Amino acid sequence: METNQKPGESYQRFHVLHRLLHIIVIVNFTMLAITGFLLYFSGSVWASSLVSIIGGAKALGWLHRFCAVFLYIGVLVHILWLFYYKIVLKQNLSGAATMMPNKKDIKDIVQNVKYMFNKGNLPSFDRFSYLEKVDYWAVMLGMQSMGITGLMMWFPEFFSRIFPGYFINIAVHFHLHEAVLAVMYIGLVHMSDTHLVPDVFPLQKTIFTGRIDKLRFMEDHPEEWKRQQMTEINQP
Amino acid sequence: MQTGTKRTRPELRNIWICPLLTAGCFFLIMAWFSCALAATDPPSLSTWFVNMNRYSAAAHGSLKCEECHGSMLVNGKNHPDSKVSDSLKIQIIRKFDYQVCRKCHKIAYARYLKGVHAKAAMEEKITGKPSKSGYAPTCGNCHLAHYSKSHLSRIQIGKQMTETCGKCHPAEKASYLANYHGKAAVNLGYDKSASCTDCHGAHTTLSLKNKDAVLNVCRRCHPDATPEFANIIIHNTKKNLDLKNNIKKTEFKWVHLLGVLSLIFVIVILAFFYMHAGLLMLRKLYEKLREHK
Numbered sequence: 001m002e003t004n005q006k007p008g009e010s011y012q013r014f015h016v017l018h019r020l021l022h023i024i025v026i027v028n029f030t031m032l033a034i035t036g037f038l039l040y041f042s043g044s045v046w047a048s049s050l051v052s053i054i055g056g057a058k059a060l061g062w063l064h065r066f067c068a069v070f071l072y073i074g075v076l077v078h079i080l081w082l083f084y085y086k087i088v089l090k091q092n093l094s095g096a097a098t099m100m101p102n103k104k105d106i107k108d109i110v111q112n113v114k115y116m117f118n119k120g121n122l123p124s125f126d127r128f129s130y131l132e133k134v135d136y137w138a139v140m141l142g143m144q145s146m147g148i149t150g151l152m153m154w155f156p157e158f159f160s161r162i163f164p165g166y167f168i169n170i171a172v173h174f175h176l177h178e179a180v181l182a183v184m185y186i187g188l189v190h191m192s193d194t195h196l197v198p199d200v201f202p203l204q205k206t207i208f209t210g211r212i213d214k215l216r217f218m219e220d221h222p223e224e225w226k227r228q229q230m231t232e233i234n235q236p
Numbered sequence: 237m238q239t240g241t242k243r244t245r246p247e248l249r250n251i252w253i254c255p256l257l258t259a260g261c262f263f264l265i266m267a268w269f270s271c272a273l274a275a276t277d278p279p280s281l282s283t284w285f286v287n288m289n290r291y292s293a294a295a296h297g298s299l300k301c302e303e304c305h306g307s308m309l310v311n312g313k314n315h316p317d318s319k320v321s322d323s324l325k326i327q328i329i330r331k332f333d334y335q336v337c338r339k340c341h342k343i344a345y346a347r348y349l350k351g352v353h354a355k356a357a358m359e360e361k362i363t364g365k366p367s368k369s370g371y372a373p374t375c376g377n378c379h380l381a382h383y384s385k386s387h388l389s390r391i392q393i394g395k396q397m398t399e400t401c402g403k404c405h406p407a408e409k410a411s412y413l414a415n416y417h418g419k420a421a422v423n424l425g426y427d428k429s430a431s432c433t434d435c436h437g438a439h440t441t442l443s444l445k446n447k448d449a450v451l452n453v454c455r456r457c458h459p460d461a462t463p464e465f466a467n468i469i470i471h472n473t474k475k476n477l478d479l480k481n482n483i484k485k486t487e488f489k490w491v492h493l494l495g496v497l498s499l500i501f502v503i504v505i506l507a508f509f510y511m512h513a514g515l516l517m518l519r520k521l522y523e524k525l526r527e528h529k
Contacts, residue, residue, distance in 0.1 A: 042423035043413065057419075057426035116515040134509075153416075156468060157460040165467025166487040173495035181502040189509040192517050198524035 010211040011228075017081060021074050022207050025139065028071035033183050035064040040176065068150055075143045097127040097224060099137070105130040126223040131193050142182055149175040286382050295386035304336050304381065329376040337375050347439035348375070370404060394421050394431035401432045411471040430457060435470075445481075 014022075039060060041047040051060050085091050094100035108130050111123035123129075128136070149171040152159045156168050194204045199216065206212045218225050291297055296304075338345040348354050356372035366372070375381070378400050388396070398418070402409030412418040412432070421429035435453045436442050444450050450466040458465065469476070469491060476488040 039416075039419060039424075042419045048423055048425075051424050057424035057429070060424070112516065116519045118519070157458055157462070157465055160465040160468065161462050163464075164487070165464045166469055166491050168468045169472060169491045170494050173491070174498050177495075177498040177502045181505060184506055185509060189513045192513045197517070198520050 009214045011214065011217055012210060013206050013212040013217075014210040016210065017077075019207060019210050021078055024074040025071065028067040028074070029182075029186070031067040032064060032071065033179065035060050035067070036179055037183075039064070065154065068147070072143065072147055075140070075147075097227075099128055099133055101130070101133055101137075105133065122219075124222040125220060127221055129220070135190050135194070138182070138185060142178060146175060146178055146182075149178075291382045293385070294380075294383045296381060296384075329374070330371065332376060334375040337381075344439045347437070348441075351437065351439060351441040352443055353441050373404065390427045390431075391421065391425045397432050398422050407473040407475050408471050411473045414472065415470055417470065428457075 035054075038047045038051050038054075039057075042051060042057075051057065054060055054063065082093065086093050092098060094102075096102070096104070104126065108123040108125065111120055112130075114120035115122050152163075152168055152171040153175065160168065194200075195202065199219070206216075212220075353373050356367055357374060360366060360372050371377075398409055398412065413422060417430045420426035421431050434456070436444060442449060444453065447463065447466055451461060451463055454461040454466055467487065469488060472488070472491065477485065479485045479488070
């Protein structure tokens with residue numbers, strides 16, 4: 001198989017919608033992080049001078065809210081796509097080849113830890129490794145809680161009708177701490193696990209081009225590769 | 237130019253450059269330092285000595301000394317009385333009779349008399365001792381009669397008052413600056429955000445313990461505020477734990493507890509994934525380097 005490999009042979013991995021959504025997440029997440037932390041560090045000179053370049057507190061606030069709404073529209077589009085995937089395309093939302101966490105992920109974590117200490121081989125991942133699943137769910141769940149706490153701070157008058165007033169203060173804490181978590185997770189863990197690993201350094205282009213090289217497919221997602229070969233053989 | 241000219245050895249000339257540069261740098265630093273020192277304001281509170289340049293540029297600059305200080309005779313004696321040994325050591329702000337301010341600032345004075353600062357001053361007069369948080373402030377503690385300028389912008393006044401109030405209320409200043417109101421108003425210069433006096437009043441200085449009063453204050457900017465809106469904690473300080481109001485105290489405890497818990501959650505998750513990512517990266521680098529051997 002490997003001997004017959006053509007140099008440019010690649011397979012489709014990501015649909016164009018998902019590539020677009022990933023770019024939307026990149027742009028808006030970065031803008032949200034910048035504008036949010038500029039407000040948090042506004043007491044220091046560098047932050048307040050940057051804010052004055054952006055156009056003051058009001059512009060900063062509206063930019064943050066605009067990006068938040070834009071990003072959440074992306075989340076909604078994704079959820080709509082999930083319905084389309086399930087109802088129209090009649091595909092499964094849970095199973096080996098999906099983002100749903102399953103028992104194999106736990107085995108993979110154990111196997112990966114063994115691999116780190118030279119006690120075993122790399123686990124054979126399916127279509128999504130558990131790290132990719134964590135990336136996905138961190139964003140997916142994070143957007144929900146950041147969205148709710150953000151809305152609570154945006155419309156305190158409305159939310160203090162539903163919740164006690166001090167819930168707004170709790171929302172401030174949650175929003176800040178989760179922002180720290182998100183930025184520090186994406187900045188180091190997501191970057192190093194997907195983009196900086198020696199095999200694909202400096203950039204994992206699959207999420208932008210949608211295509212994965214045959215070699216990377218076989219090494220990074222061997223289970224899916226096997227399944228694909230089986231279906232190709234079974235099909236006339 | 238001839239290519240073969242011999243370059244003179246620069247050692248002798250260059251030997252002077254280092255000390256000269258050092259001396260120059262030293263001179264510049266000293267000059268900058270003395271300029272910076274000269275530019276700093278004199279002690280902010282009034283003293284026996286008045287900087288006339290600053291005085292004439294200030295709001296009261298057109299007034300003559302006698303208009304506030306009266307004549308130089310007090311009880312038929314020269315003032316200040318040089319025979320009293322520590323006459324110059326008296327704290328002027330405590331000594332000065334601020335009734336004079338009333339002549340021009342009638343409304344402000346009347347409001348001051350209604351507020352908690354005046355109440356504390358009255359108690360101080362009766363007991364003769366300062367309260368736990370120090371002497372009660374009179375006009376001169378917040379305003380510089382000689383140097384305060386008029387026609388400042390809302391933001392300039394807001395920044396100044398945060399410092400002024402913060403001298404006696406440091407916890408409130410810190411919590412205000414941690415709150416969105418303070419960040420927007422003081423740090424980013426957003427003039428629609430509230431400063432100290434927008435809620436507490438300039439001369440009435442309410443401590444806002446009464447819920448209805450708080451709601452009225454919130455509604456100045458948030459017209460749709462409900463009674464529960466007034467329960468949002470603005471000054472989130474540790475001082476709240478000493479509150480007598482038990483409901484407020486438990487609310488503050490919940491906010492604090494959940495804040496700490498979410499921080500611990502974040503730290504634990506990050507610690508796990510940083511360790512994971514670091515070890516995995518080391519292993520993969522090791523594999524890659526071994527491949528190339």
